[in-house]
Every structure is written in C-alpha cells, then in structure tokens.
Amino acid sequence: MTQYSVFDSEKALDYVASLAPLFNLQAPLNCYEFGDGNLNLVFRVSDSTGRSIILKQALPYARCVGESWPLTLDRARIEASVLKLHGVICPETTVKVLHQNNQLALTILEDLGQLAILRTALNNSETFPKLSKDIATHLATTSFNYSDFVLTPAKKKSLVSEFLNPELCAITEELFFDDPYHQHERNNFPITLTERVNALRSNTHLRLEVAKLKAKFLSSPQTLLHGDVHTGSIFVDANTTKVIDPEFGFFGPIGFDLGSFVGNLLLNYCAQQARIESLPQRRQMQTYLISCIAECLLTFEQSWKDLANAHSLDVTLRDPVYIEYFVGSIIQDAVGYCGTELIRRTIGLAHVADIDNIEDEQARLAVAQHTLFIGEQLILNSSSCTSQKQTMQLLLSLLN
Ligand code: SR1
Ligand code: MG
Secondary structure (H helix, E strand, O other), X not given: OOOOOOOOHHHHHHHHHHOHHHHOOOOOOEEEEOOOOOOEEEEEEEOOOOOEEEEEEEOOEEOOOEEEEEOOOHHHHHHHHHHHHHHHHOHHHXXXXXXXXXXXXXXXXXXXXXXXXXXXXXXXXOOOOOHHHHHHHHHHHHHHHOOOOOOOHHHHHHHHHHOOOHHHHHHHHHHHHHHHHOOOOOOOOOHHHHHHHHHHHOOHHXXXXXXXXXXXXXXXXXXXXXXXXXXXXXXXOOOOEEEOOOOOOOEEOOHHHHHHHHHHHHXXXXXXXXXXXXXXXXXXXXXXXXXXXXXXXXXXXXXXXHHHHHHOOOOOOOOHHHHHHHHHHHHHHHHHHHHHHHXXXXXXXXXXXXHHOOOOHHHHHHHHHHHHHHHHHHHHHHHHOOOHHHHHHHHHHHHO
C-alpha cells in the first residue's frame, strides 16, 4: 500500500493489522476515528488485550475549513521527523513515534489516551504540578540542542533545509501576523468587537511591533521549533507531560514556542473569569495559572543559561555575555509572540474552546476584550521584558 488515499476506519485497521507484530497487537483489532483537530484524521486501533496505538493521517486539505483549503501531505513527514529529533533530546516529554509512512502521510504513535488533553483539563479547572517545569525544560532543552550553540553550521543548514515547511509556515504567518490586523474573510469575531478591532488595526505602534515579530518569524532560523505549542498539543496527568503534534515545525525564533504556550495559559486565565462562578475557586485556578507562567519562564530562562554555559560548542557564541544577551532576547520575543497568540485566538480564524464555549454572550465578550487588551499590551511592551522578572512585573500589572 504505497499510493496515498484517505483512510477510513477499515483501511486504518487493515494497515495496522498488516504491521500488528511491530506494535505487539493481538487480533482481533478494533478501530475508530476520533480526531477533532483542525487538520488531520486520528484513529485509535485497539486489540483484544486492551493494548492500543494511534494512527494519524494528514488530509490533503485543512479539515477545519474543507477541501477549498488544500494543504501539503508533507506535513506528516515533518511532524514525525520533529517528534523523532525532539524525542532524542527529551524522551520523557515527547510522544513516541512507532512507525512513519511518508507516502501515505501517516504516523503511528503511542496511545496517550490515559492522559488528558491540557486544554480540556484546564477548562475543567484541573491543575498539574509538573506541567510548567516539564514544558519549560522541554522547550529549553530541545531549542538549545538544535541551535547554533550546539550544531555545526553545516549540520544546521542541512536540517534547516529538511524542515522548510513553507505551507504550514504560511498559515502561521497569515493567521498570526496578517489577518487580525487587516480586513480578511477568515477573521471571526462578533460585530460588537468591531470598534475594538478597528482601534487595534489603526494603532501604528502595534502594527510596527507585529511587523517586527513577523519579520523575525520569517527570517530567524534559530532552532527546530514545534511550531504550534497550544494547550491542545499537550497531554498531561499529575506525573506526566507529553508534547504532540509538531506539524508546524521548522527552524524559527526560539521565543515563538515559549510565547505560544504562555499565551494559551493566559487565554485560559482570562476565560476562567467567566467559567468559574465561585470567587475563591476562580482565584485559586487563576493563581495556579499565574504560578505556572512564572515557573515556566523562570525554568526556561535558567535552563537555557545553564545549558548554554555548560554545553555550547560554538567558540564565539558560548561567551557568557552573549549568552546573557541571547536569553534576554528569547524572552523578549516570547512576550511579543504571546501577545500575537492572544489576539489571533480572539479575532482570527482559529479560536480556543476556553473562550468559545462560554455560553453567556456578554461574559464571552468581556473575556475577549480582556485577551485583546493583554495581547496588545504584551506586544507593545515586549522590549522592556528581557527576563522572567520583568515579564512577570508587566503581566501582573496587566492582570490586576
Ligand atoms: C488552519 S489551521 C488553524 C490553526 O490550527 C493549528 O493547530 C494551528 O494553531 C493553526 O494556526
Ligand atoms: Mg495541531
């Protein structure tokens, strides 16, 4: 079976059955599709003993829009390859790839069904003690090891060309940096936000900062990014954190992944205002989210400096003064990208369930106003944030 065709449950089951010994599965097998993401098909195949695996297949179009938005199948190769490279560095926090077939645009992955999707769990007010440290360590360690501090220039250039990923980068370039700041049919916001959106669009300082962030996204191959670290790309329980879904992976600015993650925690923070009625319970959840952000930024900052001071191979970049400067610039970028994530998830094409599932229209609107305000302020003030401490000072001033 080498010619690409879109799988249904039967085809997925047959494919897995043909390789069953590889996954230690015993017949009879059972299969169903349960993907609810924006882009792909996701099947679970389980056996008579209760063992199971996940088969993920890329569709030749964006699932959330339909066949009118064609999309490269090569994203399946990118995703499996990023998982393998990140998995070598951070096996504990990266979902395991069991099998990869680039022609069929499919990947077989370990089943993480015993864990929860972070977005769903946060929306149910669940908290996870290891989450922020795990994600910060994952992002710091993978980004350091695929940066110029470690890779030879030749290896780095060869990897950059392996992970160009132009079509998925174009989605990010447009959805993060173009659409929200212009009139575009893909944008999605209630008419009641029009005045606020127009104010964002006519803010020349904001547009300048967004243009700088886009330019950096386009032209700064600093490391092999995941490219889409939102809370739907993370599985969790009390002891485990696993990152999935890096089909947007490419060599880009290190602060992008960190900013996306923090942005999603902030989206949840704002949404909790309308989700949790009881004031003490809401305060508890929001305090947890802020402490996650603080711990994540601090762990990232310290880990990156420690790694760079101890393990940099490049004779010039390993200068402690440069390392200090460079980590500061990552934090600054992360603050800016975090702001763009808040804005695009509020008024752009791809929203988050945290906000969209708030039933009360007025409450939902108030949350959207809040995320737009925080997003805008983070973008405008990112140049004053070159450390965790400065970033937390800014954030706390915006949230109180
Ligand atoms: C058309 S894809 C929309 C969004 O879903 C993905 O998960 C990315 O976040 C992308 O921006
Ligand atoms: Mg995804």
